[in-house]
Amino acid sequence: MEIKELYKEYKKFVGKSVETAGWIRNHRVSSNVGFIDLSDGTTIKNVQLVYGKETEDFEKITHLHIGSAIRVTGKVVESTGGKQDFELEVEKIVLEGDCPEDYPIQPKRHTREFLRSEAYLRPRTNLFNAVFRIRSLAAGAIHAYFQSKGYIYMHSPIITASDCEGAGEMFQVTTLDLDRVAKEGKVDYSKDFFGKKASLTVSGQLEGETFAMAFSKIYTFGPTFRAENSNTTSHLSEFWMIEPEIAFCDLNGLMDIEEDMLKYIINYVLNNGKDELEFLDSFVEKGLIDKLTKLVNSQFTRITHHDVIKLLKEADVEWQFKPEYGEDIAREHEKYITEYFDGPVFITDWPKDIKAFYMKQNDDGETVRAVDLEVPMAGELMGGSQREDDYDKLVTRMKEMGLNPEDMEWYVNLRKYGSCTHAGFGMGFERLVMYLTGVENIRDVIPYFRAPNNCEY
């Protein structure tokens, strides 16, 4: 019986024997009695095993090491006082796998740096149990949300010969023998696996649009890659993205969806991840649950980039970066704006020169129908836009930005074959998990992080 089930149903089993299995998290022995904290990872909670002189193999049990895997038979007893609701009076313990005393994960506080260096063991700690459980719940919520609304889950290709944004450093994918390339002194892509240069995708959006033009509503949820040399707490070389794309939808409709989706995910996690959030609220980010609850009850503000700059200029603040019309905004500005409106803010209609080629141009000739969602304490959580649906405007803009429309004929053709108003956004999954857990280093919210000079496991 799983420990999670046991917690749900222990009242039914009081006075009865149950079987469970797990790993020893802590073990305290006195002369006549011993206590074992057992975890099977199905919940963040441990179950306490109690044994005494009268227990079969008392002596042997006292020597069980922390980290060992055991199977237990024990009688469910309601606890009197103490933190547990119940405990198990041990009837029998079978050792499945021992664990040496130099086991790196001991019942004490480990630094996150240390745990990052033992990443394959860190999910055995309470912190990472909570983080990866919330991550899993959030992913489940995302699929549940889009599936229930009839979106088609589309697997965008990972290896690609296109470069979405015309920017973004990409990883090359090859089967060429590099030693041979070095020896022969030339690169012959005709001999490479795909017969041409190929890379890892930086976004599934463009392919996503092709599916939106057939199914009306699609979403992707897959890994994306950036070969940027940034060793920071907020960048990964490999991360997961959600990229919905919706036909017959404009920028306002898109913001409705972003807001609805985010509130759904957070509600789902609040409802299904109570124990984990309480732990994270106590030990990682004080006020986490209030922060999340406030968000689901808030109304998101919608304001143009122009009006944001105006507001920032009028603010009585000594800015490190001076806000300017036509320019991007800095972290300090994002922070000010979300505090000013005391909640999430959609900033729309950005200067076209700092945004991607595929965004719908406004009639002013200066701005595009882009939207960034700024969330208090999270910064930019989603970025999206209405897409340019006019063939000529798209092609002209691509050329202005140094892109060759012929390299993406299939993409521009979407504007030739039944083009329509459509919009989409991208959300970095790890950014979301950081927000949901309060964890501040992005390397701590993904099982095995990839960064410059870091590719362990």
Place this chain on the structure above:
Amino acid sequence: MEIKELYKEYKKFVGKSVETAGWIRNHRVSSNVGFIDLSDGTTIKNVQLVYGKETEDFEKITHLHIGSAIRVTGKVVESTGGKQDFELEVEKIVLEGDCPEDYPIQPKRHTREFLRSEAYLRPRTNLFNAVFRIRSLAAGAIHAYFQSKGYIYMHSPIITASDCEGAGEMFQVTTLDLDRVAKEGKVDYSKDFFGKKASLTVSGQLEGETFAMAFSKIYTFGPTFRAENSNTTSHLSEFWMIEPEIAFCDLNGLMDIEEDMLKYIINYVLNNGKDELEFLDSFVEKGLIDKLTKLVNSQFTRITHHDVIKLLKEADVEWQFKPEYGEDIAREHEKYITEYFDGPVFITDWPKDIKAFYMKQNDDGETVRAVDLEVPMAGELMGGSQREDDYDKLVTRMKEMGLNPEDMEWYVNLRKYGSCTHAGFGMGFERLVMYLTGVENIRDVIPYFRAPNNCEY
């Protein structure tokens, strides 16, 4: 209003005006009346628009091209006879995006080869609408199944420095400038992005095991890669895999899960993909729905590899490949076995020399606790095993197979730090989609296929 919703609720709207939008699939005009088949992709069904001389802009509407995107306002009218339940009497049509007459997707039968060459347009056909909708439903079912049972969804790394099976050709991932490598005549991995050679994963299993040792039950669902030079209808260079891993679970428990999961997915698709399955049953695989219904009602057989070989040897069949103890079985054998038992068959306890190093060794010294699931008309749909949980046996076997345990210290350490009985399996997602849809070429069940010399989009 989406066409899917309209089909569900049209009775409520009879006699009333509704608005919808979509793409013109077919258009027939006579002198006084016109018929448009409109699709928005939210269902495989079209809605029929009817207009006549009295309709606003009659003349203009008659010239609307196939493939165009339009918005329509029309009155819901119950159909008398014909195939539709209802139709829309057009009140107003607004053209969103025209489509030239040389649009490649016309209302006629296109070959799959042709559609593969226009892969970005093929989801606009009924066949691919059905296929990718079933694909999405199946993915949704998989997440719903595992999430509801408390499994943790784990994102295994895509870029890796380990090679799971010690086999399988891998794609290399690099940021080295190959022209420079050629020019300088040497490869310096210290200058590569990760400071060492890195590749695309062939399986998330080994990393999945690290999480199973913390959460008891996990699953992965992500892309995996094989750089094999096989241009067949059943291989892809990039495909999606589901890899659950369960602690405190033996081979019998694993088979229970495999059977339960497969039946759940198929039931889910039968319940939620009726229209699509009916279409596929009519036009792709006659008897598809019966095949799937039979599977969910069947009892899966469990038999050892040894007994399978015995059975094959005793069969009165002229084999192309002679069945032998200690050897793999061929397609013709798989087919015979599933027909013999008239249902899915778990074949267990395979000769160790044809299986991977991490599979649990049986006491006979000859076989391992592996299991392949053979499904009628699908062949091998899942492969799994109980994992070797004994440190010494694992290390010895790795050395016998030419692997260096030190290269995967973290993996072997799982057998040192609280090892336990555990098991897991892998299911290729595209193989499953082929089975669910009856489509026979694997390139037709993934949005954009990757194969030798094929990397379009």
